[in-house]
Structure formats: structure tokens, C-alpha cells
Amino acid sequence: MITYVDAQAKARRTPGVIPLHGEEGFAGMRKAGRLTAEALDMLVEHAQPGVPTIKLDRLAYEFARDHGAIPATLFYKGYRHSVCTSINHVVCHGIPDERPLREGDIVNIDLTLVVDGWHGDSSRMYPIGEVSRKAERLVEVTYESLERGIAAARPGNTTGDIGAAIQAYAEGERTSVVRDFVGHGVGRLFHDEPNIMHFGTPGTGIELKPGMIFTIEPMINLGRPHVKILSDGWTAVTRDRTLSAQCEHSIGITEDGCEVFTLSPAGLFNPLARA
Numbered sequence: 396m397i398t399y400v401d402a403q404a405k406a407r408r409t410p411g412v413i414p415l416h417g418e419e420g421f422a423g424m425r426k427a428g429r430l431t432a433e434a435l436d437m438l439v440e441h442a443q444p445g446v447p448t449i450k451l452d453r454l455a456y457e458f459a460r461d462h463g464a465i466p467a468t469l470f471y472k473g474y475r476h477s478v479c480t481s482i483n484h485v486v487c488h489g490i491p492d493e494r495p496l497r498e499g500d501i502v503n504i505d506l507t508l509v510v511d512g513w514h515g516d517s518s519r520m521y522p523i524g525e526v527s528r529k530a531e532r533l534v535e536v537t538y539e540s541l542e543r544g545i546a547a548a549r550p551g552n553t554t555g556d557i558g559a560a561i562q563a564y565a566e567g568e569r570t571s572v573v574r575d576f577v578g579h580g581v582g583r584l585f586h587d588e589p590n591i592m593h594f595g596t597p598g599t600g601i602e603l604k605p606g607m608i609f610t611i612e613p614m615i616n617l618g619r620p621h622v623k624i625l626s627d628g629w630t631a632v633t634r635d636r637t638l639s640a641q642c643e644h645s646i647g648i649t650e651d652g653c654e655v656f657t658l659s660p661a662g663l664f665n666p667l668a669r670a
Contacts, residue, residue, distance in 0.1 A: 429656070
């Protein structure tokens, strides 16, 4: 059974209880989402061949500190970094380290900044130098999959409509949708109800109502959808070692559609669209 409640009356995640946010929540998410997007914009010039991902992590931390924000992942369940950096066949939750990025890599950088208690959660793809056509195509499909999901996020639709829109497009482009990880409610909590699956059947799932705030973050594989978790307990990779890509926005359902909180102020969210 699904229950919708005023977000101000909900202090923790409760299965089946969907918080509905008012203007305070939307204002808080606009501020947090914009700062996260600005941080990801800042990283564009630094995501280059020869740069280790630990430097990108450090830059993100310094940006957060200088702007009065906190990286949500820092010490979250023992995680020790400000960003996740997922390269090539890494699906998500890649850990920054000293290994330099190489020409032709594609890397997802996932960042959540907490501003005045609100979580701005976003990720995007960074092509490192010149990338192969198959990598470029995967990234293009992933961004379009996100756009299809966002277009389906409006009152009266369901979470299944979002997933179905993503799945239909991605599979129509001969790629696959990862099932193991999903989008999620977000706001004052890092992870809240509902889960947003990136596959599904139209008309099924939870009805979307104004005030709901959540992420859409499809992970699209060039090969099969199956993943495995490495021994570090975080890094998820494709089982068949094919490329994977992901992009993510935090959005809020409005009276007539949705608002995207994590749009890039510099228009850099999808760098390949500018090529």
C-alpha cells in the first residue's frame, strides 16, 4: 500500500510512504542542485588524459568546502571520497584513485552536495580526449534515455511509465538497461522513497503526484545488462566487460510536468551534444 505524506512530517525513509514537498523543498533542491551542477561543470576542464581520478575527487571536495556544502558520499557507509568515478566498463560507484585517465576513456562522475540540508544529486559522462564511435554512441543513447524518462515524469503518470520510456528507447538502440541499481527519492534524505526503476511496463508502479522529488539515473550497457560487485564492496562492473554509461538528474514533479534541479548552468551536462 502506498501512502503520500507531507514531507515535513517525514524524518526517515519508510517503505511505501512517499513524501510530497512544498515550495520550501523545491527551493532547497534548486539551490543544492545548482551547486552540484556547478561543481560538475568545474570538473570538465580537469577531466583530461593523464589526470588521476583522485585529483577530481579532491577538486570536488575543495569546491564543496569553499561553497559551504558537504559531499554526501564522504564517509557514507564507510565510503571515503566525495565523488564516484566510474570508467569504461565500471557501471557505478567506482572509487577515485591514483591511476591516470587515458585518451579514449569515458568516465561517469557522480556527485551529491548537501546544501542547507538538501541533497543535490547528479552524474554525467566525461569523454577523455577523443573517444571511439561505439563509446560516443553509448553516451548519446544514455543521455537520450534520461531525457525520455524525464519527459514521462508528470502528474498522473506512474514510475512504470518512466522506466518503460527508458527501456523502450535503450533497447531499441541495441543497448541494455541495468536492473541492479535504481533512481530514488531525494531531498533532506540522501535516499528516500520511491525507487525509480529504469525499465518497466507503462501504467504500473507508483502514481506520480506534484511534490514528489527523486532522481532518474539510467545505467546503459553496450552489451548485456548483468553486473557484479568487486571485492572492495562498492565498484560495480559489467560482467561481460563491455562499456557502460550513466547520467542522472534530480527532479521534482510539478502541477503540469517536472522541474529539473541539476541542469548545468554552463550548458555542459552533455559535452557530446556541443561537439
